[in-house]
Amino acid sequence: MSNSTSRDAILGRIRHSLGRPAQMPDTPPDTPDEVTDRLKNPVANLIPARAQLPHAQQIDLFIKMATQVSATVTRVGSPDDIPREVARYLADQNLPARVRVAPDAGISGLAWDQTMLDISAGIAGPEDAVSVTPSFAAVAETGTVMVRSGPDHPYTLNLLPDTHIVVVHASRVTGCYEDVWARLRQSEGHGNMPRTFLWVTGPSRTGDIEQTIQLGAHGPRRLHIVLVDDT
Amino acid sequence: MHRALPVAIRKGNNAMHVSTSPKFRENAHDALLDQSLQRALGRLKTGFKDKRSAAIAALPEFEALRDKAVEIKNHTLENLDHYLTAFEANVKANGGHVHWCKDSEEACQTILKICRDKDAKSVLKGKSMISEEIGLNAFLEKQDLQVVETDLGEYIIQLRHEPPSHIIAPAIHVHKEQVADSFRATHKGRDPNRVLDEPRDLLDEAREVMREHFFAADIGITGANFLIAETGTSVIVTNEGNGDLTQTLSRVHIAVASLEKVVPTLEDASTILRVLARSATGQEMSSYTTFSTGPRRAEDLDGPQEYHVVLLDNGRSNMLGTDFQDMLRCIRCAACMNHCPVYGAVGGHAYGWVYPGPMGSVLTPSLIGINQSGHLPNASTFCGKCEEVCPMRIPLPKMMRHWREREFEKHLGASSVRYGLKGWAFMASRPRLYRAATGLAARLLRILGGGRGALRSLPFAGGWTQIRDLPVPEGKTFKQLWEEQQKNKSRQDGGPK
Incomplete structure (x- = not known):
């Protein structure tokens, strides 16, 4: 019910309230250059100093901030170490060895047969307790991991399993959110977004009962970050 | 409630x-x-x-x-x-x-x-x-x-x-006890003696129940x-x-x-x-x-x-x-x-x-x-x-x-607020009248206080004095005290500058 009458009425009232003349039909919109420019060439506003560090320190800050919000982080030397690290983590935490991974060559294509893990790739269902996914980037400022949806990264993997293990490449750790938008525009083209782009800052939590923070509200109880040193 | x-x-x-x-x-x-x-x-x-x-x-x-x-x-x-x-x-x-x-x-x-x-x-x-x-x-x-x-x-x-x-x-x-009551009343088919004492117990049950909803939506x-x-x-x-x-x-x-x-x-x-x-x-x-x-x-x-x-x-x-x-x-x-x-x-x-x-x-x-x-x-x-x-x-x-x-x-x-404000506005825009009335009120309240320092009740302000006492004015208004102080000061300073 895309109601064009309501649309015109609302826009008309906005213009009237702002003291602008009514937009005449069949005339080009009077969008000021300031607005057009801002949308075409987005610029960063104020970036906190803590986000503007040399790359090695950004990585340290990322680990510190992620740990502060109850994520765990392990550093590994190369992508080949990922399966062993996942197996170690799950054994340490006494978690099931059945793992659903993203159908992303960088994850599902790893040498999982070195481990005793039961690996399958695809979307998450109700019975999946552990997932392993790639990430698009990570942000030092708040220890935030950025994941995007796509054919190689079903969105349900980020939310349904009790344990979300996410692989972050050190080269993809940046200082601030704005850096990530620049990278996304580079890879997708300006103005294009995946269906979902998610910032994950620690595991799911709630304080809705008596303001007592509990982890694992509806999303994962655990967020484990495998940080691959590729720099 | x-x-x-x-x-x-x-x-x-x-x-x-x-x-x-x-x-x-x-x-x-x-x-x-x-x-x-x-x-x-x-x-x-x-x-x-x-x-x-x-x-x-x-x-x-x-x-x-x-x-x-x-x-x-x-x-x-x-x-x-x-x-x-x-x-x-x-x-x-x-x-x-x-x-x-x-x-x-x-x-x-x-x-x-x-x-x-x-x-x-x-x-x-x-x-x-x-x-x-x-x-x-x-x-x-x-x-x-x-x-x-x-x-x-x-x-x-x-x-x-x-x-x-x-x-x-x-x-x-x-409170968590009220949440537990609601859950027991709503989530049927569960053990009626289950423990729902802590926020964690309540969250775990809600998470389970909600999963079923998520997959059916x-x-x-x-x-x-x-x-x-x-x-x-x-x-x-x-x-x-x-x-x-x-x-x-x-x-x-x-x-x-x-x-x-x-x-x-x-x-x-x-x-x-x-x-x-x-x-x-x-x-x-x-x-x-x-x-x-x-x-x-x-x-x-x-x-x-x-x-x-x-x-x-x-x-x-x-x-x-x-x-x-x-x-x-x-x-x-x-x-x-x-x-x-x-x-x-x-x-x-x-x-x-x-x-x-x-x-x-x-x-x-x-x-x-x-x-x-x-x-x-x-x-x-x-x-x-x-x-x-x-x-x-x-x-x-x-x-x-x-x-x-x-x-x-x-x-x-409320009409009392309207009349009150109107009355105050009438007085406040007539400084002499205002000074006279406040001066009179300050003296009157002092007399009513009878040396006790505070009034336990006051006509027309029962709601206010019900839970607190009204401190009794010293007998002079702020303006009177101010003027006296200024006078004393200028005397000490050796006359007005």
């Missing part, structure tokens, strides 16, 4: 919550005597406030970020039509739909039509204050749709048939913290992950948002996000910040098949260009109510409509009319804390004063 709470009913052309705001004084009185509520409000005194202070102390740029955030919103509001049409064009370019709705009725009908077109039976909801504003749940339930709130706090109050009492912590007035409705014009994206800021599951597992994702949620770019949203969670819960960033654009892509393996944005005006376009335009900068962080002594004393339900606390006292009259909400602008001590903590620097006390003026002009206040 015996207080008159707003119930959602359809009234004439307008489906929205009925306000009990006109009964604020009675509501507040009851709230002060409600011990269970007072115990819950006690938790508010630390919690959010302490965490906010700590988060702000850790970010030296916080004040400068506030200024930036204000600048972004002001610029957007001045160009609201342009940014909304850009947003609409980009939603469409990504395969989504935008529905412009003048009021609650139109928004509810629009959502109902989407549900009917999909033959939907169940509707899942992420937390959305706009859906509270339009009375969506009651409307859809009347049409025989099953509506389930997925946010833990919203779920609890849905089971208790209550409206939220706080905009980010809707069940803040509820037809329609997923969320709110939006931002709409991004540049990309046609809606953003939700959450901690539980319920909003994400709601909008991902359903066939259709509907985002319900009011006009002023739009910002120009991803960068602009990022700047405001830096002040939002810090002001709200004191987190540096909430657990999940989700940017949703259009329906699932052809090659995606999951995600909704349709994406709709219901864009609600409901009186906001009329606030532009008025004394209340600044209110449209509000990002619903709840810092104002977390710090408000009045909210802290009476809780959210006393305010009688969807939005409590200082932001509600300003917004509610704008949305439902001052005659429906006349007491709210008076629900303030004017301590100014709300403006001080507002990340968007909204001059809330000033706007409450504007509403008081309008309330007075419309003759909506």
